[in-house]
Every structure is written in C-alpha cells, then in structure tokens.
Amino acid sequence: MAERGVVVSYETVRAWCSKFGREYAKRLRRNRGRLGDTWHLDEVYLKIDGRFQYLWRAVDQEGQVVDILVQSRRDTGAAKRFFRKLLGKECTVPNRVITDRLGSYGAAMRQLIPKVEHIQNKGANNRAxxxxxxxxxxxRRRSRFRSASEAQRFLSTFSAISNQFREGRHLIQASTHRALMTRRFAEWRVICGSVA
Known part of the structure; x- marks a missing residue:
C-alpha cells in the first residue's frame, strides 16, 4: 500500500479485519480438507479485563487448529461445551484425543464420546x-484483549487464516513447500475475490 502511495492507519487495518476477516475464515473452513484423526486439546489462561478467561484449543496431528473456545471456567461443564462445539462443527469424531492431566477432559469424554481413546500425557501434548x-x-501486540467475545472473534478468525499459511516446514522438501504455498496463495486470492 505504501509503495502505491496509499496511507493506511492501524485502525483502517483493524476495521478491514473486522469487516472481512470472519467471512474469509468461514470460506477457508468450508474449503479445508479432512482433518486428522488424532486431536490434541489444551487450555491456556488469558487475562481479559482483569479476570482470567481460558482459551480452549484443539489441534490435529498436522498442527491445523480444529477450533477454539474462550470460557470463564476450566471445569467439566466447560470441557463438555468445548467438545460439543468441536463435534457439532466438524461432524466427525476423532479416533484418539491427547490431553494434559486436567480431569475435566476425561469426565467430559466419558459422557460425550466414551469410545474414543483418551491419552493423558503432558509430553505427548506438545503440539497443542x-x-x-x-x-x-x-x-502482546494487541496489548491484551478487552472482552471475551472480542478474543473469541479475533482468535477464531486468526486461527482459520493462519492455518492457510502455516505449514510444517521442517517436514517437507523446499520444492514441495514452494508448490504448496503457491497453491494456498491461489486459494487465498479466490477466497478474497482478488482473482478475476
């Protein structure tokens, strides 16, 4: 933009992200391929408006973010809400779920998906x-989030879009990586409507 003489402020970029980001993320999720059959789940705290909120995240074995959910609790009810969101959106059940030692995961899984293998091992959950x-x-860049709903909106959009461009670079050859990224940027241009 600067090269073309267009002055854009940070607020303009934020407004564009708010206006177009969710739609782009929705299109990317609709077009994404099949997820892996092993999901890694973890939760981390965020300090929002002086209170702790918990960001629950599910990642498949390839590192693709399945979904996220921001909640105020870390108990069995919160774990069940997160599993319902995951299973409802993806319409598929994984073969294996890997978590840390938080007991809420086991209790929620016994009620919702009892036949799925559950591995509780902090070391095996490094992907999440x-x-x-x-x-x-x-x-850190945003100087924290101002509300849980803002964090949910931003992080769900950010994770869907970053899935498009973050690839396990160390797992593939350079030529394969270039071809893959070329294809992904072409998909991105179609989703954004910048291809005639």
Missing part, C-alpha cells in the same frame, strides 16, 4: 502447547 505461541504473540 506449541499452538498457543502465536496467540501469546498476538496478545
């Missing part, structure tokens, strides 16, 4: 733990 890092970075 690492997926919180971009959120922490965004939280």
């Amino acid at each position: 733990e690492n997926s919180h890092q971009p959120t922490r970075e965004r939280e």
